[in-house]
Amino acid sequence: MNIPYINLNLQWKKEKRDLLKIIDKVLSAGEYVNTYALEIQKFEKKIAKICGTKYAVALNSGTDALTLGLYLLGVRKGDEVITPPNSFISSTSVITHIGAKPVFVDVLDDQNLDPDLIEKAITKKTKAIMPVHLTGRVCKMKKIISLSRQYNIPIIEDAAQSIGSKYYGKPSGSFGKVACFSTHPLKNLNAVGDGGFLTTNDQGIFKKAKIFSNHGLVNRNKVNNFGFLSRMDVLQAAILNYRLKNLNKIINTRRKNAKFYIENLDKKKYFFLGEKKYEFNTYHTFVIQTKKRNKLIKYLNSNGIGSAIHYPIPIHLQPAAKYLGYKKGDFPNAEKQSKRIITIPINQNLNKREIHKIVRTLNEF
Numbered sequence: 001m002n003i004p005y006i007n008l009n010l011q012w013k014k015e016k017r018d019l020l021k022i023i024d025k026v027l028s029a030g031e032y033v034n035t036y037a038l039e040i041q042k043f044e045k046k047i048a049k050i051c052g053t054k055y056a057v058a059l060n061s062g063t064d065a066l067t068l069g070l071y072l073l074g075v076r077k078g079d080e081v082i083t084p085p086n087s088f089i090s091s092t093s094v095i096t097h098i099g100a101k102p103v104f105v106d107v108l109d110d111q112n113l114d115p116d117l118i119e120k121a122i123t124k125k126t127k128a129i130m131p132v133h134l135t136g137r138v139c140k141m142k143k144i145i146s147l148s149r150q151y152n153i154p155i156i157e158d159a160a161q162s163i164g165s166k167y168y169g170k171p172s173g174s175f176g177k178v179a180c181f182s183t184h185p186l187k188n189l190n191a192v193g194d195g196g197f198l199t200t201n202d203q204g205i206f207k208k209a210k211i212f213s214n215h216g217l218v219n220r221n222k223v224n225n226f227g228f229l230s231r232m233d234v235l236q237a238a239i240l241n242y243r244l245k246n247l248n249k250i251i252n253t254r255r256k257n258a259k260f261y262i263e264n265l266d267k268k269k270y271f272f273l274g275e276k277k278y279e280f281n282t283y284h285t286f287v288i289q290t291k292k293r294n295k296l297i298k299y300l301n302s303n304g305i306g307s308a309i310h311y312p313i314p315i316h317l318q319p320a321a322k323y324l325g326y327k328k329g330d331f332p333n334a335e336k337q338s339k340r341i342i343t344i345p346i347n348q349n350l351n352k353r354e355i356h357k358i359v360r361t362l363n364e365f
């Protein structure tokens with residue numbers, strides 16, 4: 001592939017000298033796992049600042065952040081959680097692992113939860129609303145927040161794809177009682193393995209998240225409640241602290257790439273959205289839609305351009321979700337999008353020639 005969808009090798013090449021020093025420093029210090037290590041605390045402090053929250057807790061994945069978040073909101077067996085059917089699978093699987101029931105609500109053109117459809121899905125059992133800020137665009141939160149207040153149901157943001165994104169100037173991660181992020185290698189802020197964190201303004205949730213992510217240990221030997229193993233390694237935190245210095249640059253480059261796409265891609269051939277005045281999107285992905293999606297993937301491939309589909313099978317139609325009783329046609333927007341969406345390369349390592357080639361190839365198709 002001449003232009004891969006993502007290029008982690010290039011990132012390693014660019015950062016190798018600095019990262020080797022960091023790896024040496026952490027491994028020489030011999031403190032690999034400690035939820036109060038300096039690198040972890042530094043990371044949590046920086047993240048809370050970016051997300052505009054009082055607290056952040058470094059964890060070992062976005063998935064575990066969601067599990068812990070739901071658990072600390074008190075979601076238990078038999079409860080219901082409202083979520084979209086077109087996310088990464090773990091937005092839903094965490095709900096089922098806790099014994100709760102995912103209740104899906106369809107999405108808008110922007111692939112995010114349709115706030116006008118949420119109220120109908122609320123029942124006495126609804127214990128949380130989980131909007132997913134897909135592609136790096138924050139959901140239309142105004143109405144979701146007002147429903148959350150009206151029905152006294154907490155919001156847990158799945159902000160895995162949206163570090164640094166804003167809605168009316170307010171950062172992703174600051175809207176919910178809890179917000180959950182991923183630092184998976186493909187994310188804008190990426191670790192060299194699994195990683196994630198949660199943010200909150202609630203001191204009780206913060207304290208519990210620190211303890212529950214570390215087996216429930218309140219000190220070296222004592223456990224008041226059985227916990228999980230969801231803490232972040234010191235090495236990942238040290239690498240993320242290094243990469244955080246570049247986050248703004250990465251976001252700006254992705255935004256510049258997106259602007260170029262928005263201004264130059266053929267709007268008669270492809271459906272895609274620009275950026276609304278109140279949005280600040282960080283473009284974890286850049287998704288376009290076409291009825292000829294599958295042919296387009298082949299065409300791009302034959303021109304050496306990588307692409308991806310996020311996600312080809314809506315979650316309610318996954319075999320694992322069969323027991324929930326949903327059927328084809330239940331969520332028309334999510335289903336239609338799943339057949340038409342294609343994610344084109346947008347990462348910060350693309351050069352001008354590559355971006356131009358992508359646009360040229362797409363417009364020639």
Ligand SMILES: Cc1ncc(COP(=O)(O)O)c(C=O)c1O
Nearest residue numbers: 061062063088090160182184196
């Ligand atoms: C929307 C969404 N939710 C949850 C996750 C899970 O994060 P992780 O892979 O770090 O467990 C991801 C990323 O993979 C994601 O994109």
